[in-house]
Amino acid sequence: MNLSQKKVIIIGGGITGLAAAYTLQELARKNQAPVSFTLLEGQPRLGGKILTDTDTGFVIEGGPDSFISQKPWALELCRQLGLKDRLTGTNREQTATYILHHGRLVNLPEGVMLLVPTRLGPFIKTPLFSPLGKLRMGLDWIIPKKQTAEDESLAGFVRRRLGQEAVERLAEPLLAGIYAGDAEQMSLAATFPQFMELEQRYGSLIRGMLARRREMRERTPSGTGTSPGTIPTTMFMTLKGGLSELVAALVSKLDRNSLMIGAEVERIHWKSGLSTYHVRLKDGTALTADAVIAASPAYVTADLLAETDATLVRMLREVPYVSTATVSLAYQKAGFRHPLNGFGFVVPRREDRSIMACTWTSTKFPHRAPGDQVLLRCFVGGAGREEVVGLSEKDLVNRVRDDLRAIMGITEDPVLSRVYRWEKANPQYPVGHLDRLAGIDDRLTRLPGLFLAGAAYRGVGVPDCIRQGNEAAERAFKYLTVK
Numbered sequence: 001m002n003l004s005q006k007k008v009i010i011i012g013g014g015i016t017g018l019a020a021a022y023t024l025q026e027l028a029r030k031n032q033a034p035v036s037f038t039l040l041e042g043q044p045r046l047g048g049k050i051l052t053d054t055d056t057g058f059v060i061e062g063g064p065d066s067f068i069s070q071k072p073w074a075l076e077l078c079r080q081l082g083l084k085d086r087l088t089g090t091n092r093e094q095t096a097t098y099i100l101h102h103g104r105l106v107n108l109p110e111g112v113m114l115l116v117p118t119r120l121g122p123f124i125k126t127p128l129f130s131p132l133g134k135l136r137m138g139l140d141w142i143i144p145k146k147q148t149a150e151d152e153s154l155a156g157f158v159r160r161r162l163g164q165e166a167v168e169r170l171a172e173p174l175l176a177g178i179y180a181g182d183a184e185q186m187s188l189a190a191t192f193p194q195f196m197e198l199e200q201r202y203g204s205l206i207r208g209m210l211a212r213r214r215e216m217r218e219r220t221p222s223g224t225g226t227s228p229g230t231i232p233t234t235m236f237m238t239l240k241g242g243l244s245e246l247v248a249a250l251v252s253k254l255d256r257n258s259l260m261i262g263a264e265v266e267r268i269h270w271k272s273g274l275s276t277y278h279v280r281l282k283d284g285t286a287l288t289a290d291a292v293i294a295a296s297p298a299y300v301t302a303d304l305l306a307e308t309d310a311t312l313v314r315m316l317r318e319v320p321y322v323s324t325a326t327v328s329l330a331y332q333k334a335g336f337r338h339p340l341n342g343f344g345f346v347v348p349r350r351e352d353r354s355i356m357a358c359t360w361t362s363t364k365f366p367h368r369a370p371g372d373q374v375l376l377r378c379f380v381g382g383a384g385r386e387e388v389v390g391l392s393e394k395d396l397v398n399r400v401r402d403d404l405r406a407i408m409g410i411t412e413d414p415v416l417s418r419v420y421r422w423e424k425a426n427p428q429y430p431v432g433h434l435d436r437l438a439g440i441d442d443r444l445t446r447l448p449g450l451f452l453a454g455a456a457y458r459g460v461g462v463p464d465c466i467r468q469g470n471e472a473a474e475r476a477f478k479y480l481t482v483k
């Protein structure tokens with residue numbers, strides 16, 4: 001081996017670790033720099049939470065099913081990997097989202113952007129809010145902005161600006177689908193900093209959203225986006241064969257000899273005198289590296305670092321995680337009575353159901369089911385509702401079917417069912433999360449060459465994980481090449 005050759009170990013072959021590997025490889029190639037990597041994945045397959053099953057004409061996502069296009073990193077990566085023609089958006093004809101309200105599905109009023117009503121007509125007509133609730137939301141125009149910059153819970157913020165009904169019937173159910181979290185605990189600064197910014201800039205969320213809508217219209221006159229490179233985009237994008245296509249494309253570009261699958265890491269040791277990391281695998285294999293990118297869940301990274309820095313380990317262990325599951329059910333289209341006229345529905349906690357959200361997959365992404373079948377995907381578990389994830393497969397499916405019967409009137413037997421359990425899979429960002437990250441960054445200064453990335457830190461969605469993987473690779477590359 002060339003003496004100046006520098007080696008990076010990447011722990012975790014989810015989308016974060018794979019993006020980090022790809023970026024590092026590209027940086028080394030473009031700069032002709034002697035930097036190589038080994039990616040260690042503990043499981044027998046790569047992709048982490050990204051898991052697509054294809055079954056008799058169905059494309060079934062066990063984990064994420066799409067990514068938000070406003071955050072550019074996933075689209076950008078797809079383009080770089082030559083996946084432009086595989087990208088596909090959501091159905092443009094049937095875009096309604098429903099909210100379960102007193103046992104009935106009520107249309108989310110048109111013009112609600114994120115959580116904020118921006119069109120008066122549909123808002124006044126909706127049965128989702130009481131007249132008093134609507135008046136309370138309107139007070140957002142005149143309630144003064146907060147004077148301090150300190151973090152608060154998402155529910156606390158929405159309650160302060162828009163009232164309790166907006167918390168229960170909009171914020172909590174719509175956001176549970178993203179974070180599987182409890183809005184009363186979730187940090188506003190870590191999850192929706194744009195709301196803080198709107199309040200500070202416009203003094204009102206509604207005024208701020210209206211201004212944003214005007215800006216968006218000016219940028220994309222047709223109302224739908226066209227990203228650079230002219231891929232027609234909808235708010236959520238995916239790949240025709242499922243998000244595993246992204247994993248497969250990344251893997252196909254990476255040097256095969258650099259990937260170790262089924263290689264579970266047990267410990268990371270920092271040898272400060274040698275500026276070297278010793279990485280021990282569960283099977284006893286010992287590896288050394290000049291830098292390490294840990295793209296594993298925070299509680300795993302804490303275990304790996306158990307013999308390095310007790311304060312860092314404690315802070316990593318403090319990142320809470322919740323468990324979730326997805327249950328996909330397919331039915332014969334003939335005789336299926338529900339029109340599936342929209343993207344699906346979300347369920348407020350007070351409705352007391354097992355299902356947190358249900359995507360009408362074969363409407364939202366029509367190519368994901370054969371023409372004579374329909375496909376639904378239900379999301380269960382999350383903060384305060386995790387016990388359902390531990391049910392047997394049969395009981396879990398029955399629980400979901402009970403809910404679908406009550407909510408949508410589905411009495412038919414499914415022709416296919418798939419359950420994917422995700423134990424301790426969804427990191428939570430409670431109030432103070434950004435302070436914890438600052439504390440973690442501070443401790444990391446004592447471990448030069450160690451970089452942490454992934455859903456536990458600065459964004460849980462696929463685009464944010466890709467961005468964090470890219471950034472970790474850039475920082476590792478700089479650390480090794482700029483002395």
Ligand SMILES: Cc1cc2nc3c(=O)[nH]c(=O)nc-3n(C[C@H](O)[C@H](O)[C@H](O)COP(=O)(O)OP(=O)(O)OC[C@H]3O[C@@H](n4cnc5c(N)ncnc54)[C@H](O)[C@@H]3O)c2cc1C
Nearest residue numbers: 012014015016042048049063064065265454455460461462
């Ligand atoms: C059910 C569900 C639905 C979701 N839906 C969406 C969605 O629609 N859109 C969206 O944008 N996001 C969604 N997300 C979030 C998103 O999928 C994840 O946040 C993201 O995929 C996490 O990527 P990651 O690489 O950081 O972590 P992971 O995917 O968890 O990867 C970490 C990897 O580290 C490996 N590992 C762990 N321990 C070790 C060890 N000791 N040694 C070696 N390897 C180890 C794991 O096996 C795993 O492969 C969803 C998440 C879930 C759970």
